[in-house]
Structures are given as C-alpha cells and as structure tokens.
Amino acid sequence: MSSTALLEAIVDGVLTGGVYALMAAGLTLIFGVMDIINIAQGVMVVLGAYLSYELSVHLGIGLLPGLLITVPVMFALGVAIEFCFMRRLREQDRTQMSILVTYAVAIVIEGILTAIFGVDYHQLQASYVNSSVHVFGFYLPYIYLIGFGLAVALLIGLYYTLYRTKFGRAVRASLQNRTAADLIGIDVNRVRTISVGIGVAVTAVGGMVFGATNAFNPNTGYDLISRLLAIVILGGMGSIGGAMAAAIFLLVINDVVAVAWSPTWAPLVYFAALVLILSLRPQGLFGRAAVRAQ
Amino acid sequence: VNDADRPARSDAVTMSPRRPAASVRALMIAVGVVVVAVFVVFPLAVTDPTATSIAVFTLAFMVATSAWNIFSGYSGYLALGHAVFFGCGGYAVALAARDWHVAGGWPVFALLPFGGLVAGLIAIPVGLIALRTRRHTFVVVTIAIFFIFQLAAFNLTFTGGTSGITLPFAPFSPANYNQPFYYVALIILVLTVIASWAVRRSRFGLQLLAIRDDEDRALGLGVRTRRVKLIAFTISAIPVGMVGGLYFYFVGQIYPQFGFDPLFDVSLALMGFLGGLGTLVGPLLGALVLEALQQYLTQSVSGNGTYLIAYGVLFLAVILVMPRGIVPGVSDWFERRRVKAAQSTAAEHDANVARSVAGAAR
Numbered sequence: 001m002s003s004t005a006l007l008e009a010i011v012d013g014v015l016t017g018g019v020y021a022l023m024a025a026g027l028t029l030i031f032g033v034m035d036i037i038n039i040a041q042g043v044m045v046v047l048g049a050y051l052s053y054e055l056s057v058h059l060g061i062g063l064l065p066g067l068l069i070t071v072p073v074m075f076a077l078g079v080a081i082e083f084c085f086m087r088r089l090r091e092q093d094r095t096q097m098s099i100l101v102t103y104a105v106a107i108v109i110e111g112i113l114t115a116i117f118g119v120d121y122h123q124l125q126a127s128y129v130n131s132s133v134h135v136f137g138f139y140l141p142y143i144y145l146i147g148f149g150l151a152v153a154l155l156i157g158l159y160y161t162l163y164r165t166k167f168g169r170a171v172r173a174s175l176q177n178r179t180a181a182d183l184i185g186i187d188v189n190r191v192r193t194i195s196v197g198i199g200v201a202v203t204a205v206g207g208m209v210f211g212a213t214n215a216f217n218p219n220t221g222y223d224l225i226s227r228l229l230a231i232v233i234l235g236g237m238g239s240i241g242g243a244m245a246a247a248i249f250l251l252v253i254n255d256v257v258a259v260a261w262s263p264t265w266a267p268l269v270y271f272a273a274l275v276l277i278l279s280l281r282p283q284g285l286f287g288r289a290a291v292r293a294q
Numbered sequence: 295v296n297d298a299d300r301p302a303r304s305d306a307v308t309m310s311p312r313r314p315a316a317s318v319r320a321l322m323i324a325v326g327v328v329v330v331a332v333f334v335v336f337p338l339a340v341t342d343p344t345a346t347s348i349a350v351f352t353l354a355f356m357v358a359t360s361a362w363n364i365f366s367g368y369s370g371y372l373a374l375g376h377a378v379f380f381g382c383g384g385y386a387v388a389l390a391a392r393d394w395h396v397a398g399g400w401p402v403f404a405l406l407p408f409g410g411l412v413a414g415l416i417a418i419p420v421g422l423i424a425l426r427t428r429r430h431t432f433v434v435v436t437i438a439i440f441f442i443f444q445l446a447a448f449n450l451t452f453t454g455g456t457s458g459i460t461l462p463f464a465p466f467s468p469a470n471y472n473q474p475f476y477y478v479a480l481i482i483l484v485l486t487v488i489a490s491w492a493v494r495r496s497r498f499g500l501q502l503l504a505i506r507d508d509e510d511r512a513l514g515l516g517v518r519t520r521r522v523k524l525i526a527f528t529i530s531a532i533p534v535g536m537v538g539g540l541y542f543y544f545v546g547q548i549y550p551q552f553g554f555d556p557l558f559d560v561s562l563a564l565m566g567f568l569g570g571l572g573t574l575v576g577p578l579l580g581a582l583v584l585e586a587l588q589q590y591l592t593q594s595v596s597g598n599g600t601y602l603i604a605y606g607v608l609f610l611a612v613i614l615v616m617p618r619g620i621v622p623g624v625s626d627w628f629e630r631r632r633v634k635a636a637q638s639t640a641a642e643h644d645a646n647v648a649r650s651v652a653g654a655a656r
Contacts, residue, residue, distance in 0.1 A: 037430055103564075108606035282427040282428065
C-alpha cells in the first residue's frame with residue numbers, strides 16, 4: 001500500500017467522519033436531554049436526502065440553497081414527533097420504550113418513502129459533486145470538503161449554543177437534572193422540544209451530504225443508524241465532543257482498513273473495534289461512569 | 295369481629311393475583327387445553343397452503359419471541375441481536391445437510407437440535423462480551439455483534455457468500471407440504487413454552503426478575519448476576535437456533551441478508567413488547583398477532599410501502615394505548631375491577647357492621 005493511498009484514506013475518513021459527527025451529535029443531543037434513543041435518525045437522514053433530491057430535480061433548487069427549506073422542515077418534523085410520541089413515554093422505562101417508538105416512526109417514514117420513490121437507488125447530483133480538487137497527489141471531490149465545512153460550522157454553532165447562550169445553559173441544566181431544572185424555573189418541556197427539533201434538523205444537512213456521496217434508497221437508514229449508534233455509544237451517550245471524536249476515529253479506521261485490507265471487511269473492523277472498546281470501557285470513551293439512574 | 299376479619303380481607307385483595315383461586319386456575323387450564331387443541335387441529339381443518347404457510351412462519355416467530363423473552367423479558371436486558379442465533383441455527387442446519395449429505399425430508403428435522411446446539415455455543419462468548427455492559431450500551435453492543443455476524447456471513451467462503459446455501463428439497467406431497475413443518479414447529483414451541491414456564495417458576499427465574507428490578511441490589515443480596523444472565527442468554531438462544539434451522543429449511547435456502555436480518559431483531563422486541571414483556575403468554579400472543587398480520591399484509595398489499603405504513607401506525611397506536619402490552623394491560627383492567635368489587639363489598643360489609651353496632655347500642 002502506498003503512502004498516498006494511506007493518506008487519502010485518512011483524509012477521507014476525517015472528512016466523512018465530520019459529517020457522521022454532525023448526524024451523531026443530533027442523536028446524542030436528543031439522548032442527552034430526553035433519555036431517548038432516536039432509532040429513526042438514520043431514516044431521517046435518508047428523508048433529508050430525498051427532500052434535497054426532490055427540490056433539486058423537480059424545483060431546480062440547488063443542494064446548498066435547498067438546505068434553507070429542508071432544515072426548517074426537518075426541525076418541524078422533530079418538534080412534531082417529540083410532541084406526539086416522545087413526551088408521552090413514562091420516565092421510568094423511557095429509554096427502552098423510545099427505541100420501540102422511534103423504530104415504529106422509522107418504519108412509517110420508510111413506508112412513505114417506499115410508496116413515493118420505490119426502492120431504486122438515487123444519488124444527488126450537482127456540479128461540485130462530480131468535480132474534484134487535486135491535493136497531496138490524489139483527487140478529492142469538492143462535496144467532501146463542502147460537507148466537512150458545513151458539518152464543522154454547524155458543530156461549532158451547536159457548541160456555541162450549548163455552552164455560551166442562555167438557552168444552552170437551560171439545555172444543559174435539563175440534561176443534568178430534570179427536577180432541579182424545573183425548580184429553578186426552566187420550562188423543561190420547551191427545552192426538550194426544541195432540542196429534539198435541533199437534533200432532527202441536523203439530519204437535513206447530513207442527508208444532503210450523505211445523499212451526494214452515497215447512493216441511497218428508503219432502506220439505507222438501517223445501515224446508517226447502526227453506525228450512528230456505534231458512534232454515540234463509543235463517544236459516550238450525551239457527549240457531543242465524544243460523538244465527534246468517535247465518528248472521526250471509527251471512519252478513519254473504516255477507510256484505512258478498506259484500503260489496507262479489503263472494503264468488504266472494513267465495516268467488520270468498525271464494529272469489532274466498538275465491541276472491543278465497550279467491553280473494556282462500558283461507558284464509552286467520554287461517557288460518565290453511569291449516565292443516570294433510570 | 296370487625297378487627298379480626300379486616301386484615302384477612304385486605305390480604306385476600308392484595309395476595310389473590312399471585313395465587314389464583316382454584317376455579318380461575320381450572321379455567322386457565324381449560325383455556326390452555328382448548329388453545330393447544332386448536333393449534334393441533336388447525337392444519338387439518340384449514341388446507342389452504344397460503345394460510346398454513348403463514349401459520350408456519352407465525353409458529354416460528356412464537357418460538358423465537360418466547361425464547362427471547364426468557365432472557366430479555368425476565369432480566370430486563372433488551373437484546374437486539376437474536377438474529378445471530380436465528381441465522382447461525384439456519385446456517386448450521388444448512389451446512390450440516392450439505393456437507394453430511396443429509397437427504398431431504400424428515401432427516402433434516404433431526405438436524406434441528408444441532409442448530410440449537412450451535413446457537414447455544416455461540417451465545418456463550420457473545421454473552422460473555424455483551425453482558426459486560428448494561429442498558430442502552432448493551433442494546434448497541436448486541437446490534438454491533440449482529441452486524442459482525444452478518445458481515446462474516448457475506449464475506450466468508452464456507453457460507454456461500456451473497457448467494458448463500460440451498461437446503462435439500464423436502465419430498466413431501468404438495469397438498470400437505472406445510473404440515474410436517476407446522477407440527478415440528480409446534481413441538482419446538484411446546485418445549486420452549488415449558489422451558490419458559492419452568493424458568494419463571496424456579497429460583498433461577500426469581501433471580502432473573504431480581505436483576506430486572508434492581509441489578510445492584512440483587513448482586514448485593516448474593517445473586518451471581520453474571521452467571522445468571524449468561525445462563526439465561528444461552529437458554530434463550532437455543533430454541534431460536536432450532537427454529538432458525540426449521541425456518542430456512544421451510545424457505546428452502548439461506549443467504550446473509552435474510553439469515554441475519556435486522557428486522558428480525560426488532561420484530562422479536564416488538565412482539566414481546568406488544569404481548570407483554572416478562573409474561574409467559576404475552577410474547578406468544580404478540581407474535582401470533584403481529585407475524586400473522588405482517589405476513590397477511592405483505593402478501594395482500596405487496597410492492598409499495600403500504601404495509602410498512604400500516605404496520606408502523608398500528609405499532610405506534612398499541613404503544614400509546616397500552617404502554618405495557620396486551621397481557622399486563624388486560625390483567626390490570628381485571629385487577630382494577632376486582633379491587634373495585636372487593637372495595638364495594640367491603641364498604642357494604644362495613645355499613646352492615648355499623649348498622650348492627652348501631653342497632654346493638656340502641
């Protein structure tokens with residue numbers, strides 16, 4: 001294996017890892033504030049990709065301007081799902097129940113997508129998807145750079161919102177202790193609804209980049225959610241920084257193994273690394289020892 | 295008189311659900327016998343091959359859900375990787391039939407215990423690794439292990455890769471082709487239900503329930519939690535492996551996408567959950583309703599996503615209406631009625647006593 005190929009694998013891993021980090025950050029944010037594991041996150045990414053596809057093919061709105069429409073739509077979807085289903089789950093077995101409820105939501109979304117688009121694979125097209133830039137002796141499609149840039153910008157925005165604004169402080173307070181947050185006058189339900197909205201809205205961006213770099217059909221969501229879950233668990237549930245580190249770590253491993261050994265075995269190494277690390281450190285890389293009593 | 299019979303009465307109200315009255319028990323046994331009789335007679339009465347093939351699939355899922363419940367229902371650990379055992383059982387039977395040149399027909403059924411054994415042996419290392427973690431981490435580790443197995447089945451050579459393995463042709467008469475599969479599945483189901491019942495009633499079952507309620511306290515009270523969890527995990531894998539062998543023999547071939555199907559993982563959870571986790575009858579009922587419905591929907595409205603939508607909406611509705619599942623939901627309802635009835639008789643009794651006391655005083 002040449003050093004250029006290795007370098008290319010690492011750069012690819014970091015760039016795609018950034019996009020996965022964004023999608024996983026949404027998942028971990030929803031878990032952090034609500035103790036809810038959103039199994040539908042994967043199919044929502046696919047839904048975001050289909051929305052971008054519809055806008056670009058039928059309305060002629062480009063992928064990047066289309067985000068101005070798809071992001072609010074996905075935000076509204078998140079708010080609606082939180083309002084209709086998530087807040088109706090009882091506190092004591094919320095995490096386990098949420099897996100089932102959001103899975104049912106995923107099935108419904110998958111069914112709707114299948115009914116409208118069928119099971120054929122689609123891929124998003126744009127000028128910057130097919131052209132590439134020549135760096136370090138290999139070609140890098142512009143979309144990887146755009147996706148990584150968007151993801152980093154949004155993650156910084158998310159970080160800023162969480163750690164530098166009043167709303168962010170309310171989110172973190174509800175995350176640490178719901179009852180105490182309630183007592184000091186935070187409207188926990190509102191914080192939760194908006195957090196879920198944000199957590200789902202990032203899938204619009206993730207879906208656009210994912211759809212431009214991969215072929216997708218309504219079924220793709222399952223492969224995605226397993227990877228995203230691996231990332232957030234490895235990073236430690238509820239930790240956005242952990243999700244970023246884990247996403248880049250796992251995607252680099254994946255891409256390096258694909259180049260050095262074989263692309264078919266790469267996902268296996270990905271999951272094996274996860275199992276290995278979790279059996280040594282069950283709380284994940286950055287998780288607190290016990291996330292909270294359920 | 296009043297003070298002496300009051301505690302006894304409140305005892306009768308709170309203790310009775312644990313020890314059903316003789317009449318209730320007789321009724322339950324009668325219902326059980328009737329249900330078993332219906333299952334035995336079903337393929338003789340209904341000969342439509344579509345219906346009987348749905349019945350075979352449904353029985354297979356009843357076995358798998360019931361077995362899954364022995365671990366996940368009783369211990370509270372949500373395992374989403376039992377497709378590993380389903381697929382390994384299927385592959386074990388398919389490979390054994392191919393490499394040992396087993397003739398189609400009844401001899402293949404004799405390989406099913408081998409499928410169960412392989413699944414049980416695989417469950418030990420899988421359980422040792424996965425059970426180091428708890429709660430949602432456990433859920434994700436089981437999913438990850440599941441994907442490792444699926445990828446291995448895709449990429450290894452002895453599994454036949456993407457095209458998989460064809461099982462020997464079963465030379466049963468076309469008119470009654472489904473019957474042998476049905477009855478073998480029914481036998482496995484009866485054995486699984488007996489195992490589930492035995493676990494539930496044993497000291498071992500109580501230890502599992504203690505782990506579900508509070509694992510740290512159970513450990514503190516002397517339950518060897520790791521050993522108990524691992525044994526339950528292994529027990530729950532064996533019937534899933536056996537019925538996996540049967541399922542893929544019935545279908546005729548096994549390939550990775552189908553042998554290790556993520557939908558299978560979640561289906562077991564949905565079915566167990568719909569019926570009522572940790573109950574004996576709940577998972578059976580959940581699998582009976584959901585698998586039959588899903589098969590029916592797939593066969594009647596195929597092609598587009600309509601059946602997915604119907605399935606998802608139904609599932610959401612059930613969760614929101616009956617958050618604990620059918621069996622606990624229904625028994626809660628009966629319990630409320632009983633308590634209400636008991637309270638009204640108690641109030642009546644009190645009123646009578648008060649009246650007689652008042653009469654005596656006068």
